[in-house]
Amino acid sequence: MSKKVAIIGTGLIGTSIGMALKKSLGDKLELVGHDRDPERSRQAVQMGAFHKSEVNLLRTIEDADVVILAVPLGAMPSIMKDAYDSFSTNCVVTDTGSTKAQVVKWAEELLPKHVAFVAAHPMAGREISGPEGAKVDLFAGATYCICPTVTTKRDALDVVVGLVESVGAKPLFIDAYEHDSYVSFVSHLPIIIASALISSTNKSEGWREISRLASSGYKDTSRLASGDPVMNTDVCMLNKEHISARIDDYITELKNWKTLINGDGVELEKQFTRVWEARERVISGADMTQETRPFEKIPSATDYLMGTVATRKLNEALDKWTEAKAAKNKKRS
């Protein structure tokens, strides 16, 4: 019998997950999409993302083996509350929210105890929101954060890692608090930078003339300002401490650049060279940690509470998990 996967929220992310799962596992799954706006879930079905759409939230969740919450962060607690009685026993629930500490907290407080929740976050997006922005390969090669806690069930983790791999992404185990810190650097600060570029330049006298000179550089640097305003607001509200710290650091850095610009150019050129090289390393992935350590034991509660150690331990667990799976598959064949 095929497993029922219910995706709540058929926007950019939910619809792209549906498309990717249908492509890789379509015959083994019953993919059902629900959206607060039924027109959007119908559109997602037409795009081939789901076997069917369902207008009723509770019916979508009933008898689902897996529920993926792909809704804006602000909508998450009310959905968890509303659907409390509808989750089937041993249902695996995951989400795609851009911050994780608060989501983990909501899940612990609001979901029924017979549900296995695994917080997650795909590191992929586009400025075109809604199903119309969805792409079957949106997650191809992307990092997909998975944030287990001490109470996360191993079987549920197994299911979510499987889903992540099925959409073509690379699972990364990461502590929820660390996740929120990390994304403030690489996702949330860029959103503010892009938005402030627009608001800073747009208000200038003569903008109608000035904007004629805006080219790909201005457009790329400001691209994230075209993200969904509600989702961006949710993200900032749930990660304000980290984002505020990033803005402070960034302002300090801008002041350094201004000093260099007002110098003789020698240090400025060195600095431009350094950032050129630094960006190359990010793009090529050379900056990423390649360390893998021998797996010793399944991470304990203490490990999880040890800050930076947590992520490493979690990834050691993932390595072990992958090895074990490979060994099992080898044995079978």
Next chain:
Amino acid sequence: MSKKVAIIGTGLIGTSIGMALKKSLGDKLELVGHDRDPERSRQAVQMGAFHKSEVNLLRTIEDADVVILAVPLGAMPSIMKDAYDSFSTNCVVTDTGSTKAQVVKWAEELLPKHVAFVAAHPMAGREISGPEGAKVDLFAGATYCICPTVTTKRDALDVVVGLVESVGAKPLFIDAYEHDSYVSFVSHLPIIIASALISSTNKSEGWREISRLASSGYKDTSRLASGDPVMNTDVCMLNKEHISARIDDYITELKNWKTLINGDGVELEKQFTRVWEARERVISGADMTQETRPFEKIPSATDYLMGTVATRKLNEALDKWTEAKAAKNKKRS
């Protein structure tokens, strides 16, 4: 007899201009490319950008009807000096530099009086520098700034507007000082924003872990940090007053965003909505001035000295020029 067009500097811009001119006017022109690095001009010839390359700067410029200086700003004065005796009489010289006030000054001081200089700047680019980044359609639909002065010869302006249209770009007449102010908003501030994003995040402890979460948002926002370090330094050195003012405004704006992020979210959502709409207007071109006024007279020296009026007058002149050309063509056919 075909006209000789010499392009000095066969990097991204020079090679792309060569490719576009060869496509649109190839049989009417003799396109010759020169680069300080002969390997780069040979590569540009292989890419079909030029009829031939020439290793000697002076021979490249000798008997050229048009010379396009597509070199970094810092290299421009020495080329003007070195080639002083090589420019043919009535040679039209133009450039592609990212700042214009200083270039106009250099041209007035350093070029022989029998040369007709027209400063210009195509609003297009890529982060891949060198001939390998060149594309035949790099300028398709792009704004191409032309900065005449009171001494600019009408015939030379005619030639440069013709070149701009031949590469598929849209000519925009703009005062050189205004140009430098405008590009500080839409080109140079974004370069600093992108570079500071890299330098600010890259220095953080744990960057090797954090960078695994960097996705398209981080990469797009930082794209301009991959621009040529020498060219970026030149630009900052020649436009430091405008750029410094933009950085100050931008820091003020970031502080406003931080305040909103630490509020209840209501004003923040409104602000995210405003920038979403503002970026839409830029992308769609709705922000651009659409005003066209009846042409009255050829702009006078006074007009040029009148600050913001200058650009409008210049564009009225361009409208007139376009109308006159269209009428002439109609008459012919």
